[in-house]
Amino acid sequence: MISSVQLLPLFFLLLSTPAWALDLAELVRSVETQYSGESSYSRVRMEIRTEHWQRSLEMEGWSLGRDYFLTRILAPDKDRGVSTLKAQQDVWNYLPKVDRVMKIPASMMGGSWMGSHITNDDLVKGSRVDLDYELRLLEESKKHYLIECLPRPEAVVVWGKVLYRIKKPDLLPESISYFDEEMTEVRRILFDDVQPVGARMIPMRLTVLPLEKPQEQTIMRYEKIDYGAELTRDFFSLRTLQKRP
Amino acid sequence: MLASLALRNLGRNRRRTLLTLCATVVSCSLLILALGIFSGMLADILDSTTGQYHGHLVVSSPQYPERRSLYDSFEEDLKTQEALLRHPGITGLSPRLRAFGLLSFTRAALPVELLGIRPQREASVTRLGQQLVRGSRLDSAGGAQPEVLIGEGLASRLGATVGDELAFMTQAADGSIGNDLLRIRGIFSTGDRNRDNQLALVPLDWLRELLVLPDALHELALRVDDPMEAPAIRQRLEGQLADADTSLAILDWGQLLPTMREAIANFDVSRMILIIILYSATGLGILNTFFMSVIERTREIGILLAMGMTPARVRRMILLEALFLGLISLVLGTLIGIALTAWMHQVGIDLSDWITPVTYAGGTIAPRLHATFETANILMPALILLGVCLLAGYFPARRASKLQPALAIREDA
Amino acid sequence: MIHLENVSKIYRTGNREVAALLDFSLDVARGEFSVLAGPSGSGKTTVLNLIGCLDQSTRGRIEVAGMDVSRRTVTQLASFRLAHIGFIFQSYNLIPVLSAQENAEFTLMLRGVPKAKRQARIQELFERLGIAGLENRKPGDLSGGQQQRVAIARAMAAKPNLILADEPTANLDSKTSEDLLELMRELNEEQQITFLFSSHDPMIIGCARRVIELKDGHLASDSKDSAA
Numbered sequence: 023m024i025s026s027v028q029l030l031p032l033f034f035l036l037l038s039t040p041a042w043a044l045d046l047a048e049l050v051r052s053v054e055t056q057y058s059g060e061s062s063y064s065r066v067r068m069e070i071r072t073e074h075w076q077r078s079l080e081m082e083g084w085s086l087g088r089d090y091f092l093t094r095i096l097a098p099d100k101d102r103g104v105s106t107l108k109a110q111q112d113v114w115n116y117l118p119k120v121d122r123v124m125k126i127p128a129s130m131m132g133g134s135w136m137g138s139h140i141t142n143d144d145l146v147k148g149s150r151v152d153l154d155y156e157l158r159l160l161e162e163s164k165k166h167y168l169i170e171c172l173p174r175p176e177a178v179v180v181w182g183k184v185l186y187r188i189k190k191p192d193l194l195p196e197s198i199s200y201f202d203e204e205m206t207e208v209r210r211i212l213f214d215d216v217q218p219v220g221a222r223m224i225p226m227r228l229t230v231l232p233l234e235k236p237q238e239q240t241i242m243r244y245e246k247i248d249y250g251a252e253l254t255r256d257f258f259s260l261r262t263l264q265k266r267p
Numbered sequence: 268m269l270a271s272l273a274l275r276n277l278g279r280n281r282r283r284t285l286l287t288l289c290a291t292v293v294s295c296s297l298l299i300l301a302l303g304i305f306s307g308m309l310a311d312i313l314d315s316t317t318g319q320y321h322g323h324l325v326v327s328s329p330q331y332p333e334r335r336s337l338y339d340s341f342e343e344d345l346k347t348q349e350a351l352l353r354h355p356g357i358t359g360l361s362p363r364l365r366a367f368g369l370l371s372f373t374r375a376a377l378p379v380e381l382l383g384i385r386p387q388r389e390a391s392v393t394r395l396g397q398q399l400v401r402g403s404r405l406d407s408a409g410g411a412q413p414e415v416l417i418g419e420g421l422a423s424r425l426g427a428t429v430g431d432e433l434a435f436m437t438q439a440a441d442g443s444i445g446n447d448l449l450r451i452r453g454i455f456s457t458g459d460r461n462r463d464n465q466l467a468l469v470p471l472d473w474l475r476e477l478l479v480l481p482d483a484l485h486e487l488a489l490r491v492d493d494p495m496e497a498p499a500i501r502q503r504l505e506g507q508l509a510d511a512d513t514s515l516a517i518l519d520w521g522q523l524l525p526t527m528r529e530a531i532a533n534f535d536v537s538r539m540i541l542i543i544i545l546y547s548a549t550g551l552g553i554l555n556t557f558f559m560s561v562i563e564r565t566r567e568i569g570i571l572l573a574m575g576m577t578p579a580r581v582r583r584m585i586l587l588e589a590l591f592l593g594l595i596s597l598v599l600g601t602l603i604g605i606a607l608t609a610w611m612h613q614v615g616i617d618l619s620d621w622i623t624p625v626t627y628a629g630g631t632i633a634p635r636l637h638a639t640f641e642t643a644n645i646l647m648p649a650l651i652l653l654g655v656c657l658l659a660g661y662f663p664a665r666r667a668s669k670l671q672p673a674l675a676i677r678e679d680a
Numbered sequence: 681m682i683h684l685e686n687v688s689k690i691y692r693t694g695n696r697e698v699a700a701l702l703d704f705s706l707d708v709a710r711g712e713f714s715v716l717a718g719p720s721g722s723g724k725t726t727v728l729n730l731i732g733c734l735d736q737s738t739r740g741r742i743e744v745a746g747m748d749v750s751r752r753t754v755t756q757l758a759s760f761r762l763a764h765i766g767f768i769f770q771s772y773n774l775i776p777v778l779s780a781q782e783n784a785e786f787t788l789m790l791r792g793v794p795k796a797k798r799q800a801r802i803q804e805l806f807e808r809l810g811i812a813g814l815e816n817r818k819p820g821d822l823s824g825g826q827q828q829r830v831a832i833a834r835a836m837a838a839k840p841n842l843i844l845a846d847e848p849t850a851n852l853d854s855k856t857s858e859d860l861l862e863l864m865r866e867l868n869e870e871q872q873i874t875f876l877f878s879s880h881d882p883m884i885i886g887c888a889r890r891v892i893e894l895k896d897g898h899l900a901s902d903s904k905d906s907a908a
């Protein structure tokens with residue numbers, strides 16, 4: 023007779039994932055936090071092109087983990103000082119011209135952020151993909167991993183499906199595709215211009231393509247990322263938000 | 268001769284004829300009054316609905332009504348506006364510009380619709396900006412600081428009142444972040460809760476500057492004399508706009524408010540149902556009267572046949588009696604009906620002590636009985652009454668013409 | 681003027697058949713002044729109705745004023761009556777809503793005779809019948825004798841070839857009956873109008889030139905035959 027005690031090690035062996043197995047959640051998380059790290063300071067040039075106008079914004083930003091994020095427009099002059107604070111699930115805008123802070127209401131979270139093709143929801147929900155979606159390795163080729171993210175039944179999400187295309191062997195993102203409820207691809211983000219930043223390799227350019235409007239796009243070009251910034255939670259307050267540059 | 272005989276026959280059993288006449292006159296006049304009140308109610312609803320926001324006709328770019336995109340604007344052209352105002356039937360015109368954005372007082376920002384208007388022009392089309400519960404109307408001159416009128420629900424959700432400063436933020440047409448402070452000048456209540464929860468009225472010129480849309484408009488709201496004529500005027504204007512090559516489209520209130528149009532269209536059916544119900548009772552009464560009268564006169568009709576009157580003439584005589592009864596009822600019923608409607612039109616009955624305003628098909632039914640005149644409301648009851656009388660007379664007339672003279676004369680009188 | 685040949689009239693009430701007239705034949709010449717006599721239910725009214733085209737025979741042939749009146753439409757018969765026959769009834773049967781004048785001129789109006797002509801004719805008749813001055817009275821305001829005179833005027837107004845009178849004096853007192861009978865005899869002689877009465881009044885029967893007696897729908901006797 024074999025006792026149950028004798029079987030226990032075998033049982034554990036079957037349950038635990040092999041050490042060499044790919045941690046999909048970790049991979050997606052690393053993509054979503056590549057620009058923020060533990061904490062960071064960055065400077066970005068955002069070029070927006072729409073059917074009706076085209077403009078370029080210069081911004082600086084601070085972030086702490088995946089929950090805190092503050093950005094401020096430096097140029098052009100007309101919008102200089104307009105700032106956004108994201109703390110946990112909330113987004114505030116500060117308008118220096120009228121010296122007012124505005125909290126984005128839940129119903130407007132799907133709206134455009136600073137006129138770009140990035141929504142307020144992207145600021146809040148992007149960093150939660152590994153929590154709100156069920157991840158699955160859809161395909162693995164010599165050069166790529168294709169990770170499929172389907173919403174968890176209980177999660178409140180925006181997309182019907184998200185596909186991460188990650189390059190081998192450095193595990194850097196190449197593109198992310200966003201699908202609506204009907205499973206048509208409606209938006210794609212491309213990453214390129216990989217450069218070393220400190221010890222890491224980071225794609226310094228991010229292009230957002232709204233596929234329904236082929237002539238429109240938003241390009242985010244990271245001009246500087248400093249992962250050494252010493253920031254605390256206190257920094258990400260409405261008081262900091264209202265500080266004029 | 269047949270006519271005088273028919274008239275005298277009517278006068279024969281005076282009480283019975285009078286009673287029948289009473290029934291027809293009362294049903295005809297009350298029907299006219301009821302339809303007048305019904306129409307009055309619908310006119311109230313229609314007026315409250317169109318006067319609340321849209322007006323009767325809206326001229327805009329063809330895509331604008333559906334997309335409401337900031338960029339579907341057109342350049343203000345005073346010549347077009349003058350031409351429209353000269354068009355027969357059009358009594359008012361209001362140029363408008365619209366923006367969607369966030370409005371905040373303290374911290375809670377709310378999504379709102381900002382409608383840029385010229386207050387006096389708007390007053391020629393709708394009651395927007397006039398039904399104030401607090402504060403005062405927008406100043407067309409526009410002071411140093413931009414001012415805003417906001418809906419009652421919006422005010423309470425913002426926690427703001429007259430004199431408070433609100434911040435507004437939106438995306439301007441050049442992509443910049445349009446934002447400015449607005450001082451609340453007044454708080455309005457249109458009666459439509461949805462609108463009161465998210466509408467704010469601002470001076471047109473201020474909004475143009477904020478949106479970086481100089482000289483632009485999103486729509487021209489028009490008011491017409493008779494709302495029922497709006498579709499016809501729209502068709503004429505469509506031709507005119509096409510000739511002028513303005514690439515502008517025009518919608519009438521029926522297209523803007525389909526539920527309202529349905530409610531009005533349903534009235535035609537309701538009117539028919541009301542007429543049919545009331546007149547079938549009246550018609551049966553008339554039928555009964557004429558059958559009795561024919562049966563009582565069996566012997567006499569036999570004599571008429573014996574003397575050589577043809578059955579067709581006998582039938583015509585009875586039908587003439589019915590026609591005369593119908594004509595007398597029609598004249599009296601219509602006159603009394605018009606008089607009652609006129610009274611209800613001028614005086615009306617205020618029910619506000621008993622009933623609160625009811626919302627129906629997006630409009631508000633005022634708590635009052637008030638009649639309006641509509642040709643069909645008088646013509647239909649009158650003409651159908653005549654038809655009912657003839658129909659009610661037809662069967663007895665046929666019976667009379669089929670009598671066998673020998674048998675009829677034998678009948679004991 | 682009148683020719684009846686083996687005429688039968690059978691009434692059906694439910695499944696019971698009543699033969700009001702059986703194989704009845706009769707000839708009346710123009711200008712005759714005859715009476716149909718016989719007890720109640722013998723078929724007098726039936727004969728008059730058949731001759732007056734108010735009813736259709738079950739069998740037999742009827743000719744009036746030279747026309748075969750069977751198988752005609754109701755409208756044709758009405759026109760025929762209007763053109764040729766005047767009726768006088770036992771209970772006068774004037775139209776109550778019309779005045780004496782209007783009652784009398786009714787057939788003239790049906791024929792479309794112009795007003796002036798009508799008035800002259802009625803004036804003449806009323807004077808002849810001794811009721812001049814009563815033109816505007818309604819039947820209800822006239823005595824039985826006066827009403828029957830108006831009825832005679834009505835029957836005569838259109839100058840018919842034949843006047844059928846069903847017990848014209850049954851509702852009148854004997855003096856009035858005598859006067860009216862006298863009058864009708866004079867009219868018959870003056871204007872050569874054929875008169876056919878029905879009656880069981882011995883006075884009337886006595887006045888008639890020819891008495892046709894009916895019994896149970898059969899011809900019982902005809903004074904013309906016995907004279908011959």
Ligand SMILES: Nc1ncnc2c1ncn2[C@@H]1O[C@H](COP(=O)(O)OP(=O)(O)OP(=O)(O)O)[C@@H](O)[C@H]1O
Binds near residue numbers: 698719723724
């Ligand atoms: N419509 C009818 N239905 C059934 N039977 C009828 C009808 N009309 C008449 N009769 C019958 O036919 C017969 C002849 O009737 P008719 O009226 O011709 O008699 P009459 O000689 O005129 O009698 P009276 O002197 O009473 O007027 C009678 O037996 C009568 O009952």
Ligand SMILES: [Mg+2]
Binds near residue numbers: 725846
């Ligand atoms: Mg008889």
